[in-house]
Amino acid sequence: MKKIYLLLFVLGTTQLSFSQTIQQVDSISNVFCEYLKTINIKNDTLKLNTLYEQKFYPYLRSIAKEEVEKVGNKLYYRLQRNCVEFRKLLDRLEPPKDGLTRITEKPVSEITKKQLNAFKKQKEFYYYEASGEKTIVIMKDGFWTDYFSDDTASKLTTKWIGNTEFELTFIESDNETRANFSVKGDKYVYQVLAKKDNYYEMSVNIPGQIVFEKFKIYYK
Structure with missing residues (x-):
């Protein structure tokens, strides 16, 4: 999965094929964001892995196998857009280029x-x-x-x-x-x-x- 900065704009549909609205996906991303704020781990790689293991993976296991990649991508990118803490974490792991x-x-x-x-x-x-x-x-x-x-x-x-x-x-x-x-x-x-x-x-x-x-x- 790639990281995106706000200036690189994006998306195209308001209804996901697995019958969840984008509002529901955003709601899930907000839950993930609040959880990220509570993770008291200084190592950013471990912090990201903890977020995946405690939130991303359990959620994706509830999704039909053929939809996992699509849903995972959607949630990952919406989490970047909706969660400042997640963007900052990704920045520390991969510093922005060109003076951003x-x-x-x-x-x-x-x-x-x-x-x-x-x-x-x-x-x-x-x-x-x-x-x-x-x-x-x-x-x-x-x-x-x-x-x-x-x-x-x-x-x-x-x-x-x-x-x-x-x-x-x-x-x-x-x-x-x-x-x-x-x-x-x-x-x-x-x-x-x-x-x-x-x-x-x-x-x-x-x-x-x-x-x-x-x-x-x-x-x-």
Whole structure:
């Protein structure tokens, strides 16, 4: 299973084939998250193994054999999205690349009006996945579309909600990772923080969470 960062958006269906709604899956992920907070183990590998042994594996044993992989993937990625503690644990086991950082206070934008106008006129961007692969972004006509190196894509709507902030709403994806991380209607709030020589410094936040992820999105 792969790790995903928030800027690498995702998913596609609201009803799971094993007759559980995404709301039920999210409820289970919240139970797992609360359990993770109680694990008093300093070694992160052992902490992750304990989470699997005490929560993941017992739950998956209750699922039909032919659905285990699908359900396991869905739960794993939704746990990343819903549980800050789980994302932090994965970060410690596999540190983020390309300068991605997480902070608990909303960052202050330093971008000028002229620079922001240039950002809004820019149609094509790119960023790097945790694995180092390059993903192309086309942002135009009210849509944000990710084009991945495996010839899959994700589509989201864009709406400016402030001077430097815009909201992405997930629509669909045929990318396996993205199709397990988000559901249709999931929202993410981006903020343009600063313009550098060949990239913009950005932040992204899941509404309702107190964590902001700062990252780089490049332009040509």
